[in-house]
Amino acid sequence: MASATRPGSRLGSDDWVAAAYDRFREEGLGGVRVEAIARDLGTTKGSFYHHFGDRAELVAAVMDRWEREETDHFMIEADAAPGPRERLEVLFRGIGQRRIPGEDSLYLDAEREGVTDCVREVTDRRVAYVAAALVELGIEPAEARRRALATVGAVLGLEQLARGGVGPIMAGRDEMQRTLLAIMTSP
């Protein structure tokens, strides 16, 4: 395991978070299991409860790190784009994309794991960013906000459908993004 620590030394809560994050990266939140991580660390699951109240606390710590590290990359990328239209293209691509395998099921897992607030915050930021771009394109703020919500919702929903294998989505991903962009920016 990537996070194996020098054996013999005692563990801190950060060691548990690091090992948990490794598992999240590859398997999603479902992979963040106390007993399995204890195995990764070469210790017993009993010792876990000297660092955390329960598994939910560990999951929350993992999500904190995820939000800090993996969340704003494509907004930074979009900022470099010349105009609002190009910015939207980058955003559409970015919202639907997953950088690490663990993110694949994040929206699916968030509710069951009690981390909807974290995911919501990230989504809020994205909606606001899309809305700002639409305002730049001449759409009035209230309508832009509604369309931004619809857009982000559509990208997430299509992602969901694509995983379910509905129709030609997987094949026509770019096509769908162009369609969305055209519809959402129409006057």
Added chain:
Amino acid sequence: MASATRPGSRLGSDDWVAAAYDRFREEGLGGVRVEAIARDLGTTKGSFYHHFGDRAELVAAVMDRWEREETDHFMIEADAAPGPRERLEVLFRGIGQRRIPGEDSLYLDAEREGVTDCVREVTDRRVAYVAAALVELGIEPAEARRRALATVGAVLGLEQLARGGVGPIMAGRDEMQRTLLAIMTSP
């Protein structure tokens, strides 16, 4: 439990499905647990494996029944609407709605539970129905198909966001539906 059978009599696989469906209704697929259902039926979990190969088979049977019973209601309702526009309104409302608590997490659970094919089939039917209504409104078939996908995706995605509590979605559900309808039917 609703499905408690006359005690003493032996059980058939249909008894297991009935009891499982009761649990699905109230708790979703996550509630379909062999040991818990055995308790509901007043038997042991060991006996379950004389009727099914594994839990996945039971889950598949539950989904079969769900697809037969809960899936086409709002299309029938929509058929009664006077025109395509009214039909779309009924559809938008219907797609986002859940009739039983267990459906709340269906899209979330489908992948983990290996029942994406069933959900996909239902979604396919809905996309086709929306596309047909858009064609009736004068949009050419290929574009109608793309927009129908975007629409169903958006409704599902917004549902997901609403559960996560993003922004004013919960408050402005009707408003979002009107916005979607306006955007998707624009020439």
Added chain:
DNA sequence: ACCTGAACACCGTTCAAGT
């Protein structure tokens, strides 16, 4: 043909006992 009871492997959580 169906069922029971125990077993096993995997979880999360608690806690007495050790260092």
Added chain:
DNA sequence: ACCTGAACACCGTTCAAGT
């Protein structure tokens, strides 16, 4: 202050033994 080891309750799955 941290850790181990065993325990408990909950899962899915298997299987010998019973009816």
